[in-house]
Structure formats: C-alpha cells, structure tokens
Amino acid sequence: MAKIQSKKNSTKKEVILEKASKLFREKGFGAASMRDLAEHVGVEAASLYNHIQSKSEILQAICFKVANEFISHLEVVEASSQPTLKKMETIIRLHIRMMLDQYEYVYISDHEWRHLPEPYLSNFLNQRRSYRKRLADIIEQGIQRGEMKNIEPYVAVLTILSAVSGIDSWQRSRKSISAEVLEGNMVTFLIEGLKKQDLKM
Amino acid sequence: MAKIQSKKNSTKKEVILEKASKLFREKGFGAASMRDLAEHVGVEAASLYNHIQSKSEILQAICFKVANEFISHLEVVEASSQPTLKKMETIIRLHIRMMLDQYEYVYISDHEWRHLPEPYLSNFLNQRRSYRKRLADIIEQGIQRGEMKNIEPYVAVLTILSAVSGIDSWQRSRKSISAEVLEGNMVTFLIEGLKKQDLKM
DNA sequence: ATAAAAAACTAACATTTGTTAGCCTTTTAT
DNA sequence: ATAAAAGGCTAACAAATGTTAGTTTTTTAT
Numbered sequence: 001m002a003k004i005q006s007k008k009n010s011t012k013k014e015v016i017l018e019k020a021s022k023l024f025r026e027k028g029f030g031a032a033s034m035r036d037l038a039e040h041v042g043v044e045a046a047s048l049y050n051h052i053q054s055k056s057e058i059l060q061a062i063c064f065k066v067a068n069e070f071i072s073h074l075e076v077v078e079a080s081s082q083p084t085l086k087k088m089e090t091i092i093r094l095h096i097r098m099m100l101d102q103y104e105y106v107y108i109s110d111h112e113w114r115h116l117p118e119p120y121l122s123n124f125l126n127q128r129r130s131y132r133k134r135l136a137d138i139i140e141q142g143i144q145r146g147e148m149k150n151i152e153p154y155v156a157v158l159t160i161l162s163a164v165s166g167i168d169s170w171q172r173s174r175k176s177i178s179a180e181v182l183e184g185n186m187v188t189f190l191i192e193g194l195k196k197q198d199l200k201m
Numbered sequence: 202m203a204k205i206q207s208k209k210n211s212t213k214k215e216v217i218l219e220k221a222s223k224l225f226r227e228k229g230f231g232a233a234s235m236r237d238l239a240e241h242v243g244v245e246a247a248s249l250y251n252h253i254q255s256k257s258e259i260l261q262a263i264c265f266k267v268a269n270e271f272i273s274h275l276e277v278v279e280a281s282s283q284p285t286l287k288k289m290e291t292i293i294r295l296h297i298r299m300m301l302d303q304y305e306y307v308y309i310s311d312h313e314w315r316h317l318p319e320p321y322l323s324n325f326l327n328q329r330r331s332y333r334k335r336l337a338d339i340i341e342q343g344i345q346r347g348e349m350k351n352i353e354p355y356v357a358v359l360t361i362l363s364a365v366s367g368i369d370s371w372q373r374s375r376k377s378i379s380a381e382v383l384e385g386n387m388v389t390f391l392i393e394g395l396k397k398q399d400l401k402m
Numbered sequence: 403a404t405a406a407a408a409a410a411c412t413a414a415c416a417t418t419t420g421t422t423a424g425c426c427t428t429t430t431a432t
Numbered sequence: 433a434t435a436a437a438a439g440g441c442t443a444a445c446a447a448a449t450g451t452t453a454g455t456t457t458t459t460t461a462t
Binding site: 026027028029030031111114115149151152154155156158159160161162163164165166167168169170173176177181182185186188189190192193194195 | 227228229230231232312315316350352353355356357359360361362363364365366367368369370371374377378382383386387389390391393394395396
Binding site for chain 3: 244247248252
C-alpha cells in the first residue's frame with residue numbers, strides 16, 4: 001500500500017498540499033511551477049501526478065478545506081444562544097487564530113481563489129457570499145436588539161474580514177508583538193467598532 | 202512625434218498602464234500575458250515594446266505611482282496641526298477614496314507587489330514599512346495625548362489598512378450600498394476602534 | 403513634398419509551462 | 433517467496449511565455 005510517509009501522520013498528498021500552500025503564497029499560483037513544487041517535496045515533477053490529478057486540484061483542495069472549516073464553525077456559533085456581540089467576537093477570534101495557525105492555507109484561500117477553474121470558482125464564490133450573508137445577519141440582529149450601533153451590516157462584515165486578513169503583514173515581524181497581544185488588541189478594536197455608542201465622558 | 206491618442210489627454214503608455222492594471226487585477230500578474238494585454242490595447246504584442254521596456258516595468262510604474270501618492274498625502278497630514286484622531290480620519294478617508302477612484306491601481310499595488318524584481322521589491326517594501334511606521338507614530342502620539350485608547354499602534358495600523366482594502370469585495374456589489382454610505386460607515390467603525398473608551402451607560 | 407522619427411507589423415527565438423507515456427523499483431499482501 | 437500494487441524516474445509533447453530583429457507603415461516637422 002502506501003509508502004512510508006515523509007512526516008508522521010501525513011500522507012504524501014498532504015505533504016504536497018502543505019508545500020504547495022507555502023509555495024503558492026510566496027510566488028502566487030500562476031508563478032509557482034510544478035517543477036518548483038516537486039523540488040520542495042523532494043521528488044520529480046511527474047511523480048506528483050501519482051498523488052494529484054492536476055495543479056488546480058491542489059488549489060481546489062486548499063480553498064475548500066479552508067472554506068469548509070469556517071462554515072462548520074459558523075454553524076456552531078449560529079446554533080448557540082450567546083448575545084450577538086459575543087457571537088461576533090467568537091467568530092473574529094476564530095478568524096484570527098486560523099490566520100495564525102494555518103496561515104498559508106488561509107492566505108491561499110483568500111488570495112488565490114481567482115485561479116480556480118469553473119465550476120469550482122462559482123461554487124467557491126457562492127459559499128463565500130453565503131458565509132458573509134450569514135455574518136451580516138448576525139450583525140443585523142445585533143442592531144435590532146440594540147446591542148450594536150446602527151451600521152450597514154455588510155460594510156461591517158467586509159471591514160472585519162479584511163482587517164483580520166491583514167495579519168498577513170504581521171507574520172513576518174512576529175518578534176515585537178506576541179500573538180496574544182495581537183489577538184487581544186484586534187478584537188478590542190473591532191468589537192468596539194460594532195458596539196453601540198456609550199455615553200460621552 | 203507622438204501619434205494621435207486612443208483617448209483624450211493620455212499617452213499610449215498611460216493607456217497601456219490602465220489596461221494592464223485591469224488585466225493584472227483580473228488574472229494576476231503572472232497569469233496575464235503580454236499578448237493578452239496587447240489585445241486589450243488594440244495592438245500586436247511586440248508593439249508594446251515601443252512604449253515600455255518590459256512586463257515588470259509596468260508593474261513597477263503602477264506600484265510606485267500609488268505608493269508616491271499615499272506618501273505625499275501623508276506628508277501634508279503630518280505637517281498639519283489637527284488632533285491625532287482627525288489626522289487618522291483624514292488618512293482613512295484618503296485610503297477609502299483612492300480605493301474607490303483608482304481601484305485597479307491600488308489593488309495591484311496591494312496584491313501584486315510580490316512580483317516586483319529586485320531592487321524594486323526591496324525599495325517598495327522599505328517605502329511601505331516607512332509609511333506604516335509613520336502612521337503608527339501618529340497613533341502613538343494619539344495615545345500619549347489621551348485621545349486614543351491604549352492599543353498597540355502597529356496592530357491598529359494593520360487593522361485599518363487591511364480593513365480599507367476590503368473595499369475590493371464591495372466593488373462588485375455597488376448597487377446596494379452607495380460610496381458615501383460605505384465611506385461613512387467604515388470611518389465610523391474604524392475611528393470608534395481608535396477612540397479612547399467613553400463611560401459605560 | 404520630403405526627410406526623419408515614431409510606432410506598427412510579421413516572424414522568430416529560447417524558455418518554461420502542465421502533463422502524459424513507458425519503464426523500473428520499492429513496498430505490500432498473500 | 434512471489435505476485436500485485438504503488439510510486440518513483442526519464443524523456444518527451446504541445447502550447448504558451450517574454451522578448452528581439454528586421455521591415456513596413458504612419459505620423460510629424462520642415
């Protein structure tokens with residue numbers, strides 16, 4: 001059956017996905033070549049095709065893996081009975097942690113989805129639209145319940161999601177600021193933007 | 202000398218930059234070909250080289266044009282004597298408007314700079330680092346003056362800049378939300394995140 | 403009108419691309 | 433031990449890439 005794996009607990013396909021995500025982020029999907037990838041995996045380019053079907057299959061796997069993870073977490077949050085502000089905080093924290101723990105994968109899903117071939121591209125965009133709509137619904141509810149300020153929900157969603165993806169720039173200068181401080185500060189910043197205006201001093 | 206231009210007031214090189222920015226955004230720098238670009242300009246691929254020196258010269262022109270615009274605006278703001286919160290608001294509004302008015306250019310500068318060849322790449326990153334540092338300094342000052350909450354300045358800068366670049370996603374669904382509402386909401390959201398915490402109700 | 407300059411075109415180049423075919427080697431299962 | 437399966441390798445492909453050379457056409461200036 002399967003040969004001994006390069007690293008514990010991971011099939012060769014998983015190794016390929018991992019190396020590919022690193023490479024795609026560094027060079028972009030279009031500029032990263034299969035020979036490039038093969039070298040990082042430690043194999044000839046042709047051999048990759050014993051594990052995957054095509055270059056874009058790699059992209060599909062990465063993009064939908066990330067999308068599914070976000071969606072399934074959202075379902076848990078939606079089903080809970082937290083106040084809306086807490087729901088949003090939970091979701092923001094998830095996004096931040098995903099960005100910290102699975103940086104490469106999330107980055108690819110965020111930035112390289114344009115190169116998905118149809119019908120996967122439409123599929124991906126539909127899922128994304130739906131995800132954002134569901135976040136906007138939570139905010140909509142927060143406004144109606146008087147827990148959040150009267151802001152256009154869709155604008156808030158865009159702002160939050162994009163803000164989190166800025167962690168990208170932080171990944172290189174980890175030294176000066178810890179992950180905990182980053183998460184704490186960012187949550188404060190974003191939740192404060194949502195919260196209903198308190199009284200002036 | 203120069204031939205009659207395709208559009209008023211623009212040299213052929215400017216036309217090339219404009220079409221290229223649109224193309225690079227749609228397909229990514231790596232996946233956009235010179236023949237592709239030539240077709241959009243209405244000319245054969247080889248003819249482009251009467252106006253530009255290389256594909257990456259186009260990218261350089263776009264990236265540095267945007268960078269210079271942001272930097273020179275920042276200098277004006279720094280020299281003013283507004284309170285720090287107002288300074289940040291001015292800058293945020295500039296970023297939002299640039300994203301609305303020069304969407305393609307800003308997008309390229311934000312997302313495709315990785316493909317700049319050296320030494321332009323280092324140059325660009327230095328400029329960017331410096332720009333962010335200067336924004337962080339304004340926030341630092343805002344905190345010391347008690348105008349802003351005690352947040353890590355660099356985190357705030359990242360959050361703000363990334364949030365604005367999320368307007369990208371909005372560009373396609375302009376219909377439902379006007380540019381004015383977008384700008385207003387986003388500024389409220391982000392400035393609220395900076396402002397020193399007011400008293401609880 | 404004519405010479406000069408600018409810019410277009412055709413053809414071709416050397417690389418690089420993703421991918422396949424065919425063969426050999428290693429691992430697995432009996 | 434042996435057959436089968438899985439996975440690696442070399443070589444090659446057709447297509448596409450950025451770019452150059454050389455030539456012809458168009459525009460500008462005198």
